[in-house]
Amino acid sequence: MKNINDGYIIISDELTIYPNFTFEQFKNTKLYKKQDGIKIIYLDDKQIIGNRKYIVSLFFRYGKIYMISLICCDEEFSEIDEKKRKMLHDNILKECGIENGSEYRWGKISSDYDDRSNISSINIMYF
Numbered sequence: 001m002k003n004i005n006d007g008y009i010i011i012s013d014e015l016t017i018y019p020n021f022t023f024e025q026f027k028n029t030k031l032y033k034k035q036d037g038i039k040i041i042y043l044d045d046k047q048i049i050g051n052r053k054y055i056v057s058l059f060f061r062y063g064k065i066y067m068i069s070l071i072c073c074d075e076e077f078s079e080i081d082e083k084k085r086k087m088l089h090d091n092i093l094k095e096c097g098i099e100n101g102s103e104y105r106w107g108k109i110s111s112d113y114d115d116r117s118n119i120s121s122i123n124i125m126y127f
Contacts, residue, residue, distance in 0.1 A: 006019075011056055022060075043056045052092065057071075089120055107126040111123075
């Protein structure tokens with residue numbers, strides 16, 4: 001993460017997300033693979049962020065970034081143990097000096113577990 005107080009998140013050398021980042025800007029990166037910008041955009045490869053591997057998803061609303069979802073895949077968890085990934089995400093936030101659910105003037109960062117889909121993720125939401 002580059003500057004959390006300003007909402008700049010470095011996904012890769014090719015992609016840095018920040019408040020008001022647009023789908024049109026995303027289209028100018030090498031990570032653009034003809035996605036439509038309406039559905040969830042799953043980046044093809046796992047991304048290395050801060051020496052950890054993540055599955056990264058981007059959500060755009062009205063052409064602007066709304067949310068980034070990060071799923072750490074350094075460790076494998078069975079479906080039954082998915083809540084352990086949530087604990088891993090909690091620890092990652094702590095290591096970065098981020099309190100779960102922290103709000104900034106640009107958005108919010110949280111570690112979440114969704115019972116319905118049985119998925120844990122770090123969610124970076126932009127207001």
